[in-house]
Amino acid sequence: MKKRSHKTYWIGFCVVVALLAAAPLALPDFWRRFLTEILIWGLLAMSSDLLVGYTGMLSFGHSAFFGLGMYGAAAALLTVSPPNLWLAVGCGLVGAAGVALFAAYFSTRLRDIYFAITTLIFSQIFYVIIFTWTDVTGGENGLTFRRPPLSIPWIYATPFTNETLHWFVLAVVTASYLILRRITQSPFGMVLQSIRENENRTRAVGYPVERYKVVAVMLSGLFAGLAGVLYAIQNRFAAPDFVYFLVSGETVIFNVMGGIGTLIGPIVGAGFFLLLRETLSRFFTEYYLIPVGMMFIAMVIFMPQGLLGFARNWLNR
Amino acid sequence: MANDLNDQDSSYEFWRSGKVTRRRLVGWGAGVLGATILAPAPWRAAFGQAKPYKIGTIQPLSGPGAVGGKTALIGVQMAADRINKSGGINGRPVELVVADDESKPDVGRRKAQKLVDDDKIDVQVGGFLSNICLACMPVWEEARIVNIISVCLDTTLTTSKCNRYSFRPSDYAPAQAVAFAPYLVNQMGKKWHIVFADYAWGQSTRDAYVAQIRKAGGEVVGATGIPLGTADMTPFLSKISGNFDGLLGVFATDGVTVGNQVYDLGLTRKYKWAGDGAIAESTNLPALGNKIEGFVGINRYLPVLEGPLDTPAHRKFLEEASVRLKKIDPTGPLPDRYVQSNYESMNALKLGMEKSGFRGREDTMKLIEALEGLEMKEGDDFPQGDKVLRKEDHQAFVREFIFEIRGGRHRIVETVAKEKTLFPPACKFPAA
Numbered sequence: 001m002k003k004r005s006h007k008t009y010w011i012g013f014c015v016v017v018a019l020l021a022a023a024p025l026a027l028p029d030f031w032r033r034f035l036t037e038i039l040i041w042g043l044l045a046m047s048s049d050l051l052v053g054y055t056g057m058l059s060f061g062h063s064a065f066f067g068l069g070m071y072g073a074a075a076a077l078l079t080v081s082p083p084n085l086w087l088a089v090g091c092g093l094v095g096a097a098g099v100a101l102f103a104a105y106f107s108t109r110l111r112d113i114y115f116a117i118t119t120l121i122f123s124q125i126f127y128v129i130i131f132t133w134t135d136v137t138g139g140e141n142g143l144t145f146r147r148p149p150l151s152i153p154w155i156y157a158t159p160f161t162n163e164t165l166h167w168f169v170l171a172v173v174t175a176s177y178l179i180l181r182r183i184t185q186s187p188f189g190m191v192l193q194s195i196r197e198n199e200n201r202t203r204a205v206g207y208p209v210e211r212y213k214v215v216a217v218m219l220s221g222l223f224a225g226l227a228g229v230l231y232a233i234q235n236r237f238a239a240p241d242f243v244y245f246l247v248s249g250e251t252v253i254f255n256v257m258g259g260i261g262t263l264i265g266p267i268v269g270a271g272f273f274l275l276l277r278e279t280l281s282r283f284f285t286e287y288y289l290i291p292v293g294m295m296f297i298a299m300v301i302f303m304p305q306g307l308l309g310f311a312r313n314w315l316n317r
Numbered sequence: 318m319a320n321d322l323n324d325q326d327s328s329y330e331f332w333r334s335g336k337v338t339r340r341r342l343v344g345w346g347a348g349v350l351g352a353t354i355l356a357p358a359p360w361r362a363a364f365g366q367a368k369p370y371k372i373g374t375i376q377p378l379s380g381p382g383a384v385g386g387k388t389a390l391i392g393v394q395m396a397a398d399r400i401n402k403s404g405g406i407n408g409r410p411v412e413l414v415v416a417d418d419e420s421k422p423d424v425g426r427r428k429a430q431k432l433v434d435d436d437k438i439d440v441q442v443g444g445f446l447s448n449i450c451l452a453c454m455p456v457w458e459e460a461r462i463v464n465i466i467s468v469c470l471d472t473t474l475t476t477s478k479c480n481r482y483s484f485r486p487s488d489y490a491p492a493q494a495v496a497f498a499p500y501l502v503n504q505m506g507k508k509w510h511i512v513f514a515d516y517a518w519g520q521s522t523r524d525a526y527v528a529q530i531r532k533a534g535g536e537v538v539g540a541t542g543i544p545l546g547t548a549d550m551t552p553f554l555s556k557i558s559g560n561f562d563g564l565l566g567v568f569a570t571d572g573v574t575v576g577n578q579v580y581d582l583g584l585t586r587k588y589k590w591a592g593d594g595a596i597a598e599s600t601n602l603p604a605l606g607n608k609i610e611g612f613v614g615i616n617r618y619l620p621v622l623e624g625p626l627d628t629p630a631h632r633k634f635l636e637e638a639s640v641r642l643k644k645i646d647p648t649g650p651l652p653d654r655y656v657q658s659n660y661e662s663m664n665a666l667k668l669g670m671e672k673s674g675f676r677g678r679e680d681t682m683k684l685i686e687a688l689e690g691l692e693m694k695e696g697d698d699f700p701q702g703d704k705v706l707r708k709e710d711h712q713a714f715v716r717e718f719i720f721e722i723r724g725g726r727h728r729i730v731e732t733v734a735k736e737k738t739l740f741p742p743a744c745k746f747p748a749a
Contacts, residue, residue, distance in 0.1 A: 030430055132542075138517065140447070140448050140518065141448050237422070239448055241421055278427075278431075
């Protein structure tokens with residue numbers, strides 16, 4: 001029985017990935033780009049799920065990791081000519097990991113709301129630095145740059161098209177999902193879930209809880225930074241608005257809408273939220289936030305387990 | 318567990334009680350869709366089957382920039398309505414496609430892409446916040462669509478980040494500094510301290526004033542940066558002291574805050590108080606009251622009927638804009654430079670489209686050539702005055718008004734001709 005559900009899961013997974021891979025061939029230009037963007041925001045939401053859903057740590061610092069990934073990539077793309085994709089990825093990851101380590105060192109000593117507030121403060125500190133350090137970061141205007149070609153170092157290089165960019169993003173997001181899934185199912189992931197369920201007992205059993213939390217924040221920050229790199233490559237600009245704490249808030253909303261602690265749920269949540277926003281803004285222009293807000297409240301009331309949890313309950317009925 | 322069960326019960330009750338049926342949903346959906354398709358667009362009655370020009374306009378209609386964005390939109394709509402009433406452009410009506418950027422660059426970028434791919438616009442007129450203008454510029458460039466920047470002030474839009482597709486038919490900070498510095502130095506005092514909004518626009522404007530005040534024979538003895546959105550500026554303003562003649566304020570969105578606090582701390586009694594016209598924008602005056610009395614500023618547009626602005630064309634513009642503004646703000650504010658520059662940007666585009674015989678995106682290069690060096694004459698289309706769009710950087714030069722606030726109103730003290738605001742071009746267009 002267990003084997004059969006395992007098989008069903010992987011068949012379902014392959015079908016979804018195949019559909020996402022084929023989508024750009026069928027979708028019009030705008031929706032093709034939009035789908036790529038959904039995957040990027042989904043990766044950011046998935047990265048925060050590692051903390052929110054698996055470790056029980058509500059983070060408002062993901063905007064800083066996302067933004068630093070973006071600015072790290074921007075720095076590489078602006079300083080090296082011709083722009084190099086892998087250097088941008090490397091610099092973005094280093095930037096995000098550095099910030100994550102810094103934030104994790106101080107904030108993981110705290111719990112619950114105090115942890116959330118500390119991560120929020122860190123993201124605001126980085127926002128203010130980026131916003132005012134105009135000479136380096138471009139300040140409010142941000143940085144604009146050229147998109148690097150898709151390359152295999154010393155072997156192959158070709159400019160990105162909308163389709164190849166989508167497939168590249170899909171490959172990165174799929175690989176990230178599989179890695180995060182492996183992490184959450186590993187003994188390390190079990191300890192994180194144990195911290196979520198009862199931190200004191202986990203410590204009493206003998207696990208160095210703070211060290212586990214630091215690694216969890218680092219890993220989460222790394223994947224958030226990767227999302228930032230992908231966003232920079234897709235849109236060719238980096239702006240301080242992405243470091244602002246509202247982005248972290250939206251990430252939490254993606255998690256709640258999709259289903260916390262599911263990894264796939266936050267991607268679904270990001271897709272649903274962005275689609276909802278895009279569709280309603282076409283009919284209600286500036287007033288679209290009212291129906292979006294009402295729908296969010298309705299979802300929290302009627303589907304507290306998120307879209308994925310609701311679908312799972314419905315399928316198991 | 319009990320809660321879970323209750324949740325499921327209530328959602329079951331909601332969806333399966335028979336109140337929301339598939340048939341009703343489909344029925345309502347079809348009704349709404351049908352009504353949308355059948356309802357005639359206003360321009361159809363006047364122009365028969367003529368295909369409209371689709372003009373996209375991105376404005377911040379929600380978020381922090383919403384107040385300015387909504388007034389800016391009035392300018393574009395006013396111009397579009399006027400164009401349609403007078404026979405359209407090249408015999409074709411204009412259809413505005415409005416997009417709300419939510420004051421966020423990522424949303425602005427996405428909306429720009431939507432205008433290009435889904436709405437298939439021919440040209441874009443709009444842009445309010447500079448960071449959003451900059452984020453969207455690659456979209457217009459990639460799609461080869463002319464982008465008329467109606468408000469965005471950032472200097473780099475027409476200098477280091479310029480491109481062939483973007484035009485700014487209004488002024489920018491260096492031109493204002495060239496126009497204002499001689500007045501500051503010769504009429505008000507030699508030594509100045511600049512207090513500025515500490516972000517990209519404020520910093521570049523500060524640099525422009527430092528250079529121009531020095532060139533005019535004056536001196537900038539100090540500068541104080543205040544982070545954007547600071548509600549309590551006292552810690553920054555209270556440190557300003559020393560031997561200088563005037564305090565020059567460079568603020569846009571924080572105009573009311575700085576205007577009130579500079580007065581409260583007694584700085585306006587100790588020093589002469591001057592600055593960017595945005596501090597004393599007509600929409601800010603009620604909130605500033607008599608604290609802004611005596612302020613000397615520079616602006617490309619003032620809602621007054623005096624001096625060179627006392628013309629029938631300006632009177633007409635002022636009256637119509639005021640009526641439209643009252644519909645969105647019952648206090649009835651007077652139009653500001655955002656209404657003016659959006660109105661005139663749309664008319665500049667009309668002029669370029671007529672000159673080039675523009676038919677659609679395929680004629681973008683013809684339109685660019687028509688807009689480069691375009692001369693606009695004062696009249697109903699350009700009530701602010703004559704202007705010219707420089708070919709080298711797509712930057713317009715317009716006449717500027719130096720004013721003083723007296724009796725709670727703007728009084729023009731000097732008009733600077735557009736020729737006296739020229740600043741050398743610093744743009745190198747990237748290869749197309």
